[in-house]
Every structure is written in C-alpha cells, then in structure tokens.
Amino acid sequence: MSKFSWKRVAAAIFAATVAVGASHTAFADKDKHEDRVATAAAYVKHVFVIVLENKNYNDTFGTSTQDPYLQNTLVPMGGLLTQYYGTGHVSLDNYISMISGQAPTPDTDNDCLPGFTGTIGNYNNVKQTGVAPQGQVIATGGCIYAKNVPTLPKQLEAAGLSWRGYMGDMGNDPARESATCGHPAIGVGTDNTNSAEAPSAAVPLGDAYATRHDPFMYFHSIIDDQASCSKHVVNLNRLTADLKDERSTPNLVFITPNLCDDGHDGSGTGEPGTTCANGQPGGLASADAFLKTWVPKIMESPAYKKDGLLIITFDESSYTQSVSTSSTGQTTVDITFPGQTCCNQQPGPNLSGVRPGSFTLVSTPTLVENIVINGFGGDRIGALLLSPFVKPGSTSDTAYNHYSLLKSLEDIFHLDHIGYAADDRRTHYSVDTIGDDEDIFFPGPGRGHGHGHGHDFDYPSDPHFKHPWF
Amino acid sequence: MYVPSRSSRFHYRKLAITAILVLLAVNCFLRGRHTAFVYASQADAVAAEIPASTLSALGRKIFFDASLSASGRMSCATCHDPAHAYGPPNGLAVQLGGPEMDRQGARAVPSLRYDLNRTPIWNKEFISNPAERTLEGNEPPAGGFGWDGRFNSLHDQAAFPLLNPNEMANKSPEEIVARLKRASYANDFRKAFGEQVFDDPSKAYADMRIALERFQLDDPSFHPYSSKYDEYLDGKAKLTAKEKRGLALFDDPQRGNCATCHLDRKGVNGSHPLFTDYQFEALGVPRNPEIHANAAADYFDMGLCGPLRADQAAERAYCGLFKTPTLRNVAIRKVFFHNGRFHTLREALQFYVQRDTNPQRWYPVSSSGKVEKFDDLPPNLRANIDVTDEPLTRKEGAAPAWSDAEIDDVIAFLETLTDRDASPAVH
Numbered sequence: 011m012s013k014f015s016w017k018r019v020a021a022a023i024f025a026a027t028v029a030v031g032a033s034h035t036a037f038a039d040k041d042k043h044e045d046r047v048a049t050a051a052a053y054v055k056h057v058f059v060i061v062l063e064n065k066n067y068n069d070t071f072g073t074s075t076q077d078p079y080l081q082n083t084l085v086p087m088g089g090l091l092t093q094y095y096g097t098g099h100v101s102l103d104n105y106i107s108m109i110s111g112q113a114p115t116p117d118t119d120n121d122c123l124p125g126f127t128g129t130i131g132n133y134n135n136v137k138q139t140g141v142a143p144q145g146q147v148i149a150t151g152g153c154i155y156a157k158n159v160p161t162l163p164k165q166l167e168a169a170g171l172s173w174r175g176y177m178g179d180m181g182n183d184p185a186r187e188s189a190t191c192g193h194p195a196i197g198v199g200t201d202n203t204n205s206a207e208a209p210s211a212a213v214p215l216g217d218a219y220a221t222r223h224d225p226f227m228y229f230h231s232i233i234d235d236q237a238s239c240s241k242h243v244v245n246l247n248r249l250t251a252d253l254k255d256e257r258s259t260p261n262l263v264f265i266t267p268n269l270c271d272d273g274h275d276g277s278g279t280g281e282p283g284t285t286c287a288n289g290q291p292g293g294l295a296s297a298d299a300f301l302k303t304w305v306p307k308i309m310e311s312p313a314y315k316k317d318g319l320l321i322i323t324f325d326e327s328s329y330t331q332s333v334s335t336s337s338t339g340q341t342t343v344d345i346t347f348p349g350q351t352c353c354n355q356q357p358g359p360n361l362s363g364v365r366p367g368s369f370t371l372v373s374t375p376t377l378v379e380n381i382v383i384n385g386f387g388g389d390r391i392g393a394l395l396l397s398p399f400v401k402p403g404s405t406s407d408t409a410y411n412h413y414s415l416l417k418s419l420e421d422i423f424h425l426d427h428i429g430y431a432a433d434d435r436r437t438h439y440s441v442d443t444i445g446d447d448e449d450i451f452f453p454g455p456g457r458g459h460g461h462g463h464g465h466d467f468d469y470p471s472d473p474h475f476k477h478p479w480f
Numbered sequence: 481m482y483v484p485s486r487s488s489r490f491h492y493r494k495l496a497i498t499a500i501l502v503l504l505a506v507n508c509f510l511r512g513r514h515t516a517f518v519y520a521s522q523a524d525a526v527a528a529e530i531p532a533s534t535l536s537a538l539g540r541k542i543f544f545d546a547s548l549s550a551s552g553r554m555s556c557a558t559c560h561d562p563a564h565a566y567g568p569p570n571g572l573a574v575q576l577g578g579p580e581m582d583r584q585g586a587r588a589v590p591s592l593r594y595d596l597n598r599t600p601i602w603n604k605e606f607i608s609n610p611a612e613r614t615l616e617g618n619e620p621p622a623g624g625f626g627w628d629g630r631f632n633s634l635h636d637q638a639a640f641p642l643l644n645p646n647e648m649a650n651k652s653p654e655e656i657v658a659r660l661k662r663a664s665y666a667n668d669f670r671k672a673f674g675e676q677v678f679d680d681p682s683k684a685y686a687d688m689r690i691a692l693e694r695f696q697l698d699d700p701s702f703h704p705y706s707s708k709y710d711e712y713l714d715g716k717a718k719l720t721a722k723e724k725r726g727l728a729l730f731d732d733p734q735r736g737n738c739a740t741c742h743l744d745r746k747g748v749n750g751s752h753p754l755f756t757d758y759q760f761e762a763l764g765v766p767r768n769p770e771i772h773a774n775a776a777a778d779y780f781d782m783g784l785c786g787p788l789r790a791d792q793a794a795e796r797a798y799c800g801l802f803k804t805p806t807l808r809n810v811a812i813r814k815v816f817f818h819n820g821r822f823h824t825l826r827e828a829l830q831f832y833v834q835r836d837t838n839p840q841r842w843y844p845v846s847s848s849g850k851v852e853k854f855d856d857l858p859p860n861l862r863a864n865i866d867v868t869d870e871p872l873t874r875k876e877g878a879a880p881a882w883s884d885a886e887i888d889d890v891i892a893f894l895e896t897l898t899d900r901d902a903s904p905a906v907h
Contacts, residue, residue, distance in 0.1 A: 185749055276608060283795075286605065
C-alpha cells in the first residue's frame with residue numbers, strides 16, 4: 011500500500027486544476043518542469059530507441075525461433091507492449107511519424123520510390139499546398155519537409171536537450187553517402203542507398219545504410235544546417251564512445267541498424283539466395299544478434315543505469331500471402347497487408363485514392379502477383395521497453411502506435427505535442443502516452459509533480475529507485 | 481576510388497592500411513559468430529606484415545612475367561595490356577593462349593582499369609518483405625570478378641588464368657611456383673616472404689597471388705582518371721555540343737537509359753564515376769561464330785549459370801546474365817560484350833537500340849523468315865533476356881531509340897572516357 015504524502019496530494023490538486031483550465035499543450039508551455047506522466051517514467055531522462063524492420067508481432071514475440079535473445083532474455087527483463095502498431099506501409103512513413111507526427115505524403119508512403127502512388131518520389135522536396143488540423147502538411151507528394159515543419163529533434167534542441175541519430179553503416183562507402191548526415195543530393199534522381207552494397211576491397215564491410223530508414227534526413231530543419239546535422243546524425247560506431255559517460259550520452263539516442271541488422275534483408279535462415287548482401291542471414295536472426303551486441307552496452311551505460319529507457323520496436327508489420335491456381339494453370343499470389351490501425355489513427359490529408367490500394371506487380375499467363383494494402387495503418391508490431399523504472403516481465407495490452415511513441419517522448423522530455431501526437435478536441439482524437447502505463451512502469455511521483463524539490467518514492471527500498479532524475 | 485583533392489598513391493596506401501586494420505578488427509569481432517563476407521584477401525597474416533608497396537612492386541613483376549606461362553610467351557599483360565587501359569591489344573573476340581599460343585580463351589578480355597577496388601563480392605540482396613523487395617530491391621545479382629562474377633577476390637581470380645589450359649596453361653600450382661623460383665626477381669620474392677618461401681609451394685603460390693592482387697588494387701596505373709570526362713567533372717574542360725548531346729542521350733531514361741547501369745555521376749564525396757553498377761544483365765548478344773566452341777550446337781556460354789561458373793547452375797533465371805563492365809576506355813576497344821561479337825563501338829550501340837526494332841540484322845533468319853532472337857541461349861531460357869528496360873522494349877519495325885546521328889553523338893561522348901595514355905587496340 012502506498013504511503014500517504016502531502017506532496018502527492020498537492021500535485022494531484024495542481025494537475026486537476028491544470029486539466030480543467032488549460033489544454034494539454036498549454037500545460038506544457040506553462041510549466042515544462044512538471045511531470046507529464048503518472049508513473050516512474052517521469053524519472054526518465056535518457057531514451058534509447060532501436061527501430062527494427064518489417065516483422066509481425068506474432069512472429070517477433072511468439073512463433074519465431076530466430077530471436078531467442080529478444081524473446082527469452084530481454085522480454086523477461088522488460089515491459090512488453092502487446093498492442094503496439096506501426097502507422098503505415100511501407101517503411102519511411104513510419105519513421106517520419108515517430109519524429110514529427112506527420113502522416114504520409116503520396117511519396118513517403120512508398121519509400122519515395124517514383125512511379126507508384128507518388129508523382130515526385132526520390133530525394134525531393136515535399137510539394138506542400140496547405141496545412142490541415144494538427145499541423146498536418148497537405149502535399150501532392152515529395153519527401154523532404156519544409157523547414158517550418160516541427161520535429162522532435164528541434165523540440166529537444168529548443169529545450170536544451172541533446173539528441174543523436176546513430177545509423178548503421180552510414181558512410182562505409184563515402185562515395186555512396188557521407189559518414190555524417192548521409193543522404194543523396196536533393197533532386198538528382200535515384201537514391202543509391204535503396205540497395206545494399208556488398209563488401210569490396212575499397213569498402214571491406216560493404217554499406218547497407220538506407221536513407222529511407224533515417225527519418226532525420228527528411229526535414230530541412232535538420233539537414234540544411236550541415237554542421238549541426240553532422241554533429242547529430244552519425245555512424246553507429248560513435249555510440250560506444252558516447253555511452254561511456256552520462257554527459258556524453260544524448261537525451262535521445264535513436265538507433266537504426268543497417269539493412270541486414272534491422273532484419274529488413276535476409277530470411278534469417280542463412281539459406282543460399284536468401285541472405286543479406288554481406289552474406290549474413292538477416293531477418294530476425296541478424297536483428298537478434300544486433301540486439302545481443304548493443305543492448306548490453308546500452309544497459310551498462312551510466313546514463314541508462316541512472317535514468318534510461320530503451321524502446322525496441324519495428325517500423326511496420328509484415329504481410330500475409332495467399333496462393334491460388336486457376337483451372338487454366340494461372341497462379342495468383344496475393345501479398346496482403348491488412349494495414350490495420352489502432353488508437354483512432356487518422357489517415358492524414360494525403361492518402362485519398364492511395365490507401366487502401368493495390369498494385370499488380372506481375373501479370374503473365376502463368377503468374378499474377380498482387381500487393382494489396384487494405385488500410386492505411388502499419389499493423390501490429392509490438393514494442394519492448396527496458397528501464398530501471400519498468401517492471402521486469404510486465405505486459406500491457408493498451409494500444410499504442412508511433413504517434414503514441416512521439417507523444418510519450420514529448421511527455422518524458424516535457425515538450426509540446428506535435429502532429430498526430432497532439433490531441434484534437436474537436437474530433438476527440440487523443441493517443442495514450444506510454445509513460446502513463448501502470449502495467450509497465452513502477453509507480454512514480456504522480457502527474458504534475460515538480461522536479462525542483464525531490465520525489466516521493468512509493469518503494470524507497472526498491473533497488474530500481476536508486477537513481478532518480480535529480 | 482579517385483578523390484580529386486588527394487594524390488592517388490597516398491590514397492591507396494592509406495586505404496590499404498585502413499582495410500587491413502578494419503579486417504583484423506572485423507575478424508576479431510566475428511570470431512565465433514556467423515561469418516559475414518568481407519573482402520578478405522588482405523587478411524593473410526604474412527601479407528599484413530609486408531609493406532603494401534613491396535607487395536605491389538613484386539606483383540608488377542609477376543604481372544608482366546611471360547616466363548610464368550607454359551608457352552613462355554604469355555603474361556597477364558599479354559591480354560591486359562597497360563598500353564590499352566589493361567585491355568586487349570587487338571580485335572580478337574577472344575585471345576589466344578595455351579602451350580602453343582593457339583587455343584582460344586572463353587570470353588572477351590575486359591579492361592582491368594578502375595573497377596577492381598570497388599568490385600563487390602558476388603551477392604544477391606534478398607529483401608524479406610515481398611512488397612519492399614519488389615518496390616526497392618528486387619535487383620539482379622551483382623559483383624564478383626570475371627564476366628560471371630565467380631571470384632570474390634583478385635587473389636582467387638589469379639589462379640584461373642595461371643592454370644587455364646587456354647591461357648597460361650600451367651599444369652599445377654607447383655609448376656607455377658617452380659617457374660617463379662627461376663624468375664629474375666625470385667630473390668625479391670624471398671626477401672619479401674622469407675628465404676624458405678619456396679620450400680612450401682602452396683604458401684608461395686598464395687603469396688604470389690596476394691602480390692598480384694596488391695599490384696592491381698594499388699598501382700596508380702590502374703586508376704589514372706585522366707580522361708576528358710574527368711577533367712569535365714572537375715571543371716577543367718568543357719564538353720563540345722556533340723559530346724553534351726551524347727551525354728544527354730546516354731542519361732535519358734526513356735531512350736538510351738545507359739546511365740542506369742553505367743553510372744556516370746560523381747559520388748557524394750566528389751569521387752568520379754566508374755561507369756558500372758556491377759550488376760548482372762541479360763542482353764541477348766548474338767552467338768559469335770568466331771568462338772570455335774560455338775560450333776557445337778549444344779554449347780552455350782550462359783554466364784552466371786554456367787558452364788564455366790558451377791555454383792549457380794540450378795538458378796535457371798540466371799542463365800544468360802553477365803556482369804556489367806565499365807565503359808571507361810570503351811572507345812579504344814575493338815571487341816565488345818562477353819563474347820566479343822562486335823568489333824566496333826558503333827555496331828555495339830546499334831545493337832542496343834536496334835536489337836528489337838531490327839532483329840533480323842542481328843540474329844539468324846530461318847528459311848521461313850522467322851528470326852531466331854537471342855540465339856546464344858537455349859530456347860527455353862530466352863525469357864531471361866531483358867525486354868523491360870529501355871532501350872530494349874521496342875517492337876519490331878518501330879523506330880530505334882537513337883538515330884544514326886544520335887549514335888554519332890553518343891560515340892563522341894564515350895570517347896571522352898578515354899584516358900590520356902590509352903592507345904586504341906589494333907584490328
């Protein structure tokens with residue numbers, strides 16, 4: 011049973027007053043130092059995000075035998091969000107939603123590959139025609155958002171907090187992309203990072219960095235200041251040094267493994283013809299190996315031990331496949347993405363006629379291959395949270411998505427809500443913030459609790475609470 | 481790779497040292513794990529202790545040493561002549577070798593300039609999500625040395641011409657080492673690899689191939705970047721109107737579409753392009769009767785699926801695919817495509833744009849008037865030939881992607897890719 015605390019009572023009264031008298035955003039503006047979450051997530055000051063690729067929840071956290079480290083070692087140590095959803099298909103729109111709350115343009119929903127649903131494609135500017143509610147950019151297409159589109163990194167900077175994107179393989183081949191802030195030249199056509207480069211004498215490890223998995227590269231507010239961008243978006247190799255000291259560990263550490271280590275490439279079996287370009291098995295097998303390398307490093311870091319939260323999730327879920335053969339011998343393969351959403355997700359202003367959608371990729375007398383995307387969501391992927399403030403072996407069935415993640419990070423860092431992380435009272439739109447999830451996090455000081463005068467601990471003897479925020 | 485602001489010699493030495501350090505680190509990192517491919521020949525412990533310059537100097541001597549062949553008249557440089565951008569000195573479809581220098585090789589000789597350092601190991605990226613695989617990366621295989629990519633390192637590749645009965649024709653590695661032991665530079669070899677190096681022929685054989693590899697990777701003569709196009713990229717020369725038109729035709733994805741595979745733009749670090757993406761492609765080049773082996777109706781050189789390459793024989797979709805070569809110094813060549821079917825650049829370009837519009841010009845026509853397109857593949861594999869990428873999509877009788885005048889323009893552009901020191905091959 012919790013101990014009585016006058017501080018908690020005062021905090022609750024204050025929070026109730028604010029809730030009546032001000033919007034959530036105004037709350038943040040008025041007092042950024044008040045706790046915005048109801049649990050021990052309020053103590054978090056360093057967030058580590060690892061984004062993997064393209065796997066179903068039921069595989070990742072259920073039937074797959076390729077990720078034993080994740081399932082058998084990490085899950086029992088952390089909190090599993092069983093109803094966490096991606097926000098779109100295919101990759102890029104998910105990453106963009108995580109750091110900006112923006113819904114897709116007709117190009118970002120297809121990784122900016124020209125000739126599908128978008129008319130601009132490649133590494134070109136978003137062609138903006140207006141702004142919809144919740145700051146949603148109305149666009150006919152394009153991929154790089156204008157400078158005035160808000161992003162989590164810029165919010166962090168404005169609040170005096172630090173961030174870095176750590177990108178696997180970035181700059182391994184300096185002719186392909188720079189080792190910092192690596193992206194194609196704007197408007198030159200094909201993005202050469204769409205395919206992985208195998209090892210050569212000049213590039214002994216190969217280069218499987220993919221710009222489309224690096225969300226920071228799609229905002230002029232980040233890439234236009236080359237010096238700042240180069241400081242903030244770096245090769246993953248940099249992380250080891252940054253983890254050594256709390257002062258060198260950014261408040262937000264965003265990690266994108268290379269195309270093999272994130273499970274995007276390869277079947278995970280190692281069978282010939284199904285590997286990554288560098289010969290690794292890929293799939294959940296390589297993702298699991300990546301986690302086994304990096305998660306212990308993160309968990310041993312002073313910043314994590316003191317006030318860290320590590321979130322491991324995926325960009326989007328995978329597909330179902332059905333095969334049928336007609337009486338004439340024509341085989342039809344339907345690759346179906348349900349496109350399911352949670353959390354009252356909105357499609358945004360740009361997907362009319364785009365999602366749902368289908369493409370016929372192959373049509374011959376013997377084979378028809380269709381891709382069917384039945385919704386605008388990214389389907390169920392799950393997320394695992396690891397932290398001194400998370401109850402080991404806990405699970406939560408509350409629904410979350412990448413917009414929830416953004417809102418959660420903004421709440422942890424006391425920032426405004428942007429894009430679809432923000433509420434819309436007119437439509438009663440609101441996503442949950444993960445920091446309020448009492449199934450996952452230990453109890454904290456309570457919403458609205460100030461930081462300048464210490465916290466009350468519900469379980470002062472609990473070893474997890476040895477390192478509060480201040 | 482060439483970076484304009486640095487001297488090539490310094491750059492490659494630095495690159496070599498870095499590569500060795502990286503490989504050693506990777507070796508430690510991967511110990512006990514699933515082994516990833518890396519370009520690993522430099523990892524040889526002995527070679528790592530020998531300065532790259534020493535290895536390269538030895539490799540040069542080996543590269544030019546005809547005494548290492550059974551005929552005594554053939555070295556690496558016989559076919560890969562530095563005077564011709566390390567390409568063939570003549571217009572033979574395939575070069576002659578063997579003990580009597582009268583046996584045909586299997587394929588046309590490629591230039592060794594530029595692309596060796598950046599040739600990736602043979603690979604086929606597999607994207608597990610089928611939608612993304614189709615959208616982004618259902619690319620053909622890429623990389624490896626040779627027209628069929630069957631060697632992942634130059635020191636593996638070197639064994640082939642040394643032992644091939646149609647080329648240097650040594651009967652065994654021991655025979656090669658015995659010849660090496662008699663070479664004028666044998667003492668240099670001992671100084672580099674140890675006085676006892678010839679006591680262990682297998683080690684000496686490996687060491688000589690490492691030296692050969694180092695020479696080909698490091699020697700500046702393989703990467704002069706002295707063409708007019710390089711000067712143009714550096715702002716030191718201007719293309720003529722004709723050359724500019726040719727470049728535009730080369731780039732235009734709706735017409736020539738050449739730059740899709742023969743990459744012609746600077747890298748993001750300002751490095752100059754190598755005019756290849758190392759990917760495999762099935763062009764359907766006509767059968768070449770100049771190659772004696774083609775007299776046998778059941779013989780087909782199918783590239784990636786064999787018969788020379790054996791490990792991909794089961795992949796029937798790979799039959800007919802050959803690796804995209806660099807186009808640097810293409811204008812000095814007198815032999816084009818893997819089987820040397822064409823002997824002028826004009827004819828090679830005409831084939832690209834008229835393959836489908838005028839097929840009777842390129843392929844046999846039966847007595848009934850039927851054109852046997854793609855006749856250098858068995859009929860059941862001809863569906864592998866590319867008919868989806870421009871300019872290979874046209875219908876018979878349609879207008880070719882380029883006119884004769886436009887082909888002149890493209891030739892003018894391709895001539896800007898010739899290095900200053902490269903002499904045209906002779907017929």
